[in-house]
Amino acid sequence: xxxxxxxxxxxxxxxxxxxxxxxxxxxxxxxxxxxxxxxxxxxxxxxxxxxxxxxxxxxxxxxxxxxxxxxxxxxxxxxxxxxxxxxxxxxxxxxxxxxxxxxxxxxxxxxxxxxxxxxxxxxxxxxxxxxxxxxxxxxxxxxxxxxxxxxxxxxxxxxxxxxxxxxxxxxxxxxxxxxxxxxxxxxxxxxxxxxxxxxxxxxxxxxxxxxxxxxxxxxxxxxxxxxxxxxxxxxxxxxxxxxxxxxxxxxxxxxxxxxxxxxxxxxxxxxxxxxxxxxxxxxxxxxxxxxxxxxxxxxxxxxxxxxxxxxxxxxxxxxxxxxxxxxxxxxxxxxxxxxxxxxxxxxxxxxxxxxxxxxxxxxxxxxxxxxxxxxxxxxxxxxxxxxxxxxxxxxxxxxxxxxxxxxxxxxxxxxxxxxxxxx
RNA sequence: GGAGAAAUGGCAGAGCGGUUUAAUGCGGCAGUCUUGAAAACUGUUGAGGGUCACACCUCCGGGGGUUCGAAUCCCUCUUUCUCCGCCA
Numbered sequence: 001x002x003x004x005x006x007x008x009x010x011x012x013x014x015x016x017x018x019x020x021x022x023x024x025x026x027x028x029x030x031x032x033x034x035x036x037x038x039x040x041x042x043x044x045x046x047x048x049x050x051x052x053x054x055x056x057x058x059x060x061x062x063x064x065x066x067x068x069x070x071x072x073x074x075x076x077x078x079x080x081x082x083x084x085x086x087x088x089x090x091x092x093x094x095x096x097x098x099x100x101x102x103x104x105x106x107x108x109x110x111x112x113x114x115x116x117x118x119x120x121x122x123x124x125x126x127x128x129x130x131x132x133x134x135x136x137x138x139x140x141x142x143x144x145x146x147x148x149x150x151x152x153x154x155x156x157x158x159x160x161x162x163x164x165x166x167x168x169x170x171x172x173x174x175x176x177x178x179x180x181x182x183x184x185x186x187x188x189x190x191x192x193x194x195x196x197x198x199x200x201x202x203x204x205x206x207x208x209x210x211x212x213x214x215x216x217x218x219x220x221x222x223x224x225x226x227x228x229x230x231x232x233x234x235x236x237x238x239x240x241x242x243x244x245x246x247x248x249x250x251x252x253x254x255x256x257x258x259x260x261x262x263x264x265x266x267x268x269x270x271x272x273x274x275x276x277x278x279x280x281x282x283x284x285x286x287x288x289x290x291x292x293x294x295x296x297x298x299x300x301x302x303x304x305x306x307x308x309x310x311x312x313x314x315x316x317x318x319x320x321x322x323x324x325x326x327x328x329x330x331x332x333x334x335x336x337x338x339x340x341x342x343x344x345x346x347x348x349x350x351x352x353x354x355x356x357x358x359x360x361x362x363x364x365x366x367x368x369x370x371x372x373x374x375x376x377x378x379x380x381x382x383x384x385x386x387x388x389x390x391x392x393x394x395x396x397x398x399x400x401x402x403x404x405x406x407x408x409x410x411x412x413x414x415x416x417x418x419x420x421x422x423x
Numbered sequence: 424g425g426a427g428a429a430a431u432g433g434c435a436g437a438g439c440g441g442u443u444u445a446a447u448g449c450g451g452c453a454g455u456c457u458u459g460a461a462a463a464c465u466g467u468u469g470a471g472g473g474u475c476a477c478a479c480c481u482c483c484g485g486g487g488g489u490u491c492g493a494a495u496c497c498c499u500c501u502u503u504c505u506c507c508g509c510c511a
Binding site for chain 1: 441469470471472473474478479480481491492501
């Protein structure tokens with residue numbers, strides 16, 4: 001959520017920046033400023049009434065002490081009138097605040113200068129590419145065929161137990177999942193990230209804190225009886241650990257990592273692109289979260305990018321990095337880099353990580369601030385990134401490492417799997 | 424699931440209808456003293472809104488109510504603790 005004070009100070013710049021999202025913000029920003037005007041003047045009127053009322057109550061108190069009951073009775077009537085007035089102002093204030101918040105909730109983050117304009121993923125800018133795309137032998141298969149051939153992932157079984165998008169990993173398939181999780185967590189720990197095991201269900205306040213609510217309500221599974229949501233990413237519980245906190249400067253940066261399953265309804269996604277592991281309702285992911293001082297956040301974003309590059313280099317998977325265009329940028333992000341692995345057998349790129357700087361957008365909702373050297377309180381910047389999402393990494397490994405003898409295991413994973421081929 | 428108790432500033436802890444604009448202690452910060460430090464002493468020390476700056480307003484777990492006036496009384500929700508039951 002944007003800060004009204006910033007909207008007031010940078011309105012024109014924001015309107016220009018929002019054009020990159022194809023978002024014509026002029027009217028809504030004007031409405032916000034107008035409502036904020038109303039809010040402040042109503043607040044002032046309310047405060048004035050309350051001040052008068054407080055004063056009166058004190059006087060009445062003194063009169064009672066002095067036994068001047070009759071005099072007090074007169075003032076009581078006056079006080080009742082003031083109460084009516086303050087109630088009216090208070091109602092008006094609440095209505096205004098609600099309207100203001102409702103508007104603010106619909107405004108996405110301001111795109112960073114580096115964000116290219118554009119409306120679809122075709123407008124994303126490739127900024128880096130590394131790794132050789134292997135030439136596969138005759139008769140090479142897409143990963144869902146390989147999964148069946150070697151009996152390591154069973155999609156039908158998942159259909160039976162739950163429904164589409166909930167695969168069952170079996171034998172070496174299950175083992176390689178566990179290996180990937182352990183490998184990713186070890187790498188994160190070596191880079192200084194603190195490991196957490198987090199709740200997989202979160203309350204409404206947490207959903208609001210990181211911006212999934214109210215924007216993406218339909219994308220999360222909701223447990224009605226207890227009014228809880230299944231997490232769509234570890235970002236939600238991991239970032240919300242710090243909700244409503246005043247940090248000291250010397251506590252920053254805070255760096256966390258954690259493995260969780262992720263649950264997404266993916267309403268409206270069907271067709272060939274969701275085959276196999278490409279798009280699931282439940283999948284595993286290791287996530288990184290950083291809480292930074294504003295002046296350091298973009299250097300931190302670069303660090304996260306380097307961390308993920310290192311993972312993909314070690315796994316020897318061909319990948320590229322995209323800078324997301326305004327149209328593809330998430331609601332809460334100021335700047336996002338997507339990592340994609342090349343799926344040889346499908347002849348397409350698969351997104352396996354998304355790394356974003358949210359600047360103060362989440363911190364403002366979370367009320368997550370820190371005190372700098374001079375004792376000034378300011379919002380922190382929050383960042384997060386997947387390192388990595390498992391299913392598409394697995395798809396990439398299965399497809400790129402297939403040989404006539406079976407699927408080789410990347411060298412770096414062998415200590416974790418305990419085997420070097422799936423056959 | 425049942426019965427009881429509790430929730431107050433960074434922490435501990437008083438207050439149970441009107442000098443509480445929240446006592447006191449600890450911790451933090453600044454100063455005095457000291458070659459320096461400790462100790463001692465003095466001062467200072469929560470958040471949000473608002474203002475050029477003051478003033479002023481709000482906040483004692485969340486929400487609602489009673490009252491001229493609520494940290495204090497009532498209702499409700501949440502959480503924690505103790506006991507009982509169930510349980511990996």
